[in-house]
Amino acid sequence: MLPSKVESLWMATTPETNFPELDRHIETDVAIVGGGIAGLNVAFLLKRKGLKVVVIDSTYIAAGTSGNTTAKITSQHHLKYAFLKNSIDKKKAQIYADSNQWAIKEYEKIIKKENIGCDFHHMPSYVYATTKNGFDDIKKEFEVTRELNLPSSIIYSADNLSLDIFGAIRFDSQAYFHPRKYLLAIAGKINTDGCYIFEKTTATDIQETEESCKIITDKKNIKAKYVIIATNFPFYSKEIFSSQIRQELSYVFAVRLNTKIPEGMFIGLNDQDLSFRPHVSGKKAWMTVGAIHHFLDEKYTAQVDYEQLYRYATKIFDIKSVDYKWAAQDSYAKDRLPYIGFMPKSKRVLVTTGYSAWGMTTSLVSAKLLSDLITGKKNEWESLYSPSRIKKANNKNVPRAGKGGEKMDLKPNEGKIVEENGEKLAVYKDESGKVTAVSAICTHMGCTVGWNNKDKTWDCPCHGSRYDKTGKVIHGPAVKNLSKKEIEL
Ligand SMILES: Cc1cc2nc3c(=O)[nH]c(=O)nc-3n(C[C@H](O)[C@H](O)[C@H](O)COP(=O)(O)OP(=O)(O)OC[C@H]3O[C@@H](n4cnc5c(N)ncnc54)[C@H](O)[C@@H]3O)c2cc1C
Ligand code: FES
Structure with missing residues (x-):
């Protein structure tokens, strides 16, 4: 039986937030639009550097994609490194590897130093292949990951899994956490000493001058030296990103099993393969299991539903109960790299987007890079992630969907x-x-x-x-x- 309510494990096991709306005009060093993991991580690092920050969110913080993720903290982002080496070069692939490996270690440091209880656990991650061709790709990926000094190895079978695999690439010393426990804890540390978080406040425009920026919201306005757009899909300069990024939807369950939960965080290579990992919180243990990625196009209602995910999952696992079900979208960049840095031609507006389903580490990489850019500190990651790589925007592949004109034979609901x-x-x-x-x-x-x-x-x-x-x-x-x-x- 599937639960009737759509609610993630993370939302269900943490309190709701209730930060005020922006009820006055306000001035700050850095204004951050969007209170997901991207916005809160950068607010936290900037505040640690002594800057005043204000975060606004149109709904509630940590309740968008970041409240509905699966929160694997890994530098293994599906098969990525052979692609990066071949499509760009080895030096840039090395930056991607180093920056994301840095982020795993930095989370551990922050969580320890700030004493944040967020179910952080180390665990290896795996990308598995159920076909020979898939395993050939994995072997190519493995060669590149060794060149880049990533902690990788190859395995040929998966213990505790009734899953026939040709093999998998394993990364050691990866991790997972409870994303909302982490985010609510750092939000509490951000919202003090002249720094603020406002909810139910939507940014509708940004006015930029040489000296400062003004964020226009549906409530009051914010004047800031710098603005960071961390709204997942950027709400501003939409024509720049509309042809480079699309949002994709995925589905997740948190289940309990009749058998032992596999030790490890797995993701398959094919569309029907699952992504799964344990989540242990005190004496409770679940496994998150997700699959199915697609755009919100006309295939949506025809092909995709929770029952389909359930069918995929029960092929592999002996499921005792599905305790939570949810779905969320993330922004996917065409070239599979996040955009992090100053907006093209801007000196005061910065952006972070395009995490392509791997936003746990990339949001912290982003936080470090953006805070270095704002404080004028050199950061060698800049060249890889810079939004200035966007060529002239073109909207050719933006579909104009929907025919309209259907008869009004509507059923209730x-x-x-x-x-x-x-x-x-x-x-x-x-x-x-x-x-x-x-x-x-x-x-x-x-x-x-x-x-x-x-x-x-x-x-x-x-x-x-x-x-x-x-x-x-x-x-x-x-x-x-x-x-x-x-x-x-
Ligand atoms: C199902 C699923 C599973 C995933 N699993 C993993 C995983 O295991 N590991 C991993 O690394 N990554 C994973 N990801 C990706 C990761 O969760 C995302 O990349 C990340 O959470 C994105 O964070 P964000 O801050 O950009 O977006 P969000 O969390 O969506 O935050 C953006 C915020 O901006 C606010 N906002 C939007 N517009 C405005 C506006 N105009 N004014 C004010 N506020 C606004 C929204 O309300 C929202 O709160 C997964 C994604 C999905 C969908
Ligand atoms: S989301 Fe861009 S046109 Fe609708």
Whole structure:
């Protein structure tokens, strides 16, 4: 049986946050838009360097992708190093390896020094192959990881798993933690001594001058020497990133097993392969298991659901109970590298995005790099991650989705796109039969949203914005709600 509620293990086992809205104009050294792991890590490092910081979040901190992750802290990011060496060069692949290995050790230091109880455990990670071709790729990856001095080895079978594998690449001394326990702890340390966190405050624009920046929000405004955009998919300068980054959705369960939970953090090479890891918290132990990655396109409702993940999972594991189920999106960069640094042509606005499903280490790498850039300290990682590598933005591959014009034969608790007087409307009928209509045109860059019948949301196929059934933004990059419309019934 699957739980009816959609809630991650991390959200369910930590208290809700209740930071105030931004109720006054405020001035600071660095303003950070977005209170996920990217925003909070950089706020924490900047404050440690003695700068005043303000973090704002449109909803609640640590409740977006970072509250719905699986939180493996690894420098093993699927098969990456042979790709980086071949597509860029060995020197840059070395920077990726070193910076992410640094982040694992730095988490351990922070957690120890600040005495943060967040279920941090060391554990090896594995990428496994269930086909011969896949294992050939793993062997190539292994050769490159050895050149880069990563802690890798090859294994040919996986103990405690009823999983036929050709082999796997193992990285030692990796880790996992409870992401919200960590993030709520550092949030508490950020929000003191002239530094602040504000929730339910959405940034809608940034005005930049030579000397400072102003963030315009739906509440009051913030003046800052520097602004960091840490909104996962950047809400600002959207035309720069819209053709380079897309959001992908994945599904996760936290399960208990009738058998021993495998020791190790695993991810497979194929679409149907699973990503899984133990989570031990005091006397309790779960295993997170996830799979299925796709854009919010028309395939969404047809192919993907929690039952499918359950079918994949029960092929391998003897599941006692599925205690939690959830889904979340992350931003994937076309060239598989995060964008971290000053916005192209800007001296005061910095950005961090494109973690491509590996944001635990890359967000801390980002925090270090951004804080060095702001304080004028040289950092050799800059050249690899710099957003200036974006060539001239082009939006050719932004799909214009949705045909509209369907008949209004709506069932209760269902939505549909209809066309009225040449305008596309997103129409929803609630349980009681009441119909509400909003514009179907995504407020980010004008694609047509589609109805997601599983989550009962309006989803945009272009860059992954999501709106609730009444058209309210629940996931960016969009910052404005779908506008209300009248409809003739
Ligand atoms: C299912 C899943 C499993 C994953 N597993 C792993 C893993 O095992 N290991 C790993 O390394 N990575 C993993 N990742 C990736 C990792 O979780 C993400 O890369 C990371 O959490 C992204 O953090 P973030 O701070 O960029 O985004 P978020 O946590 O989404 O934070 C962005 C914040 O910005 C706010 N915001 C947005 N727009 C505005 C605005 N205009 N004004 C104000 N605030 C705004 C949002 O409300 C949100 O709180 C996984 C991702 C997914 C989806
Ligand atoms: S147009 Fe970009 S998310 Fe909708």
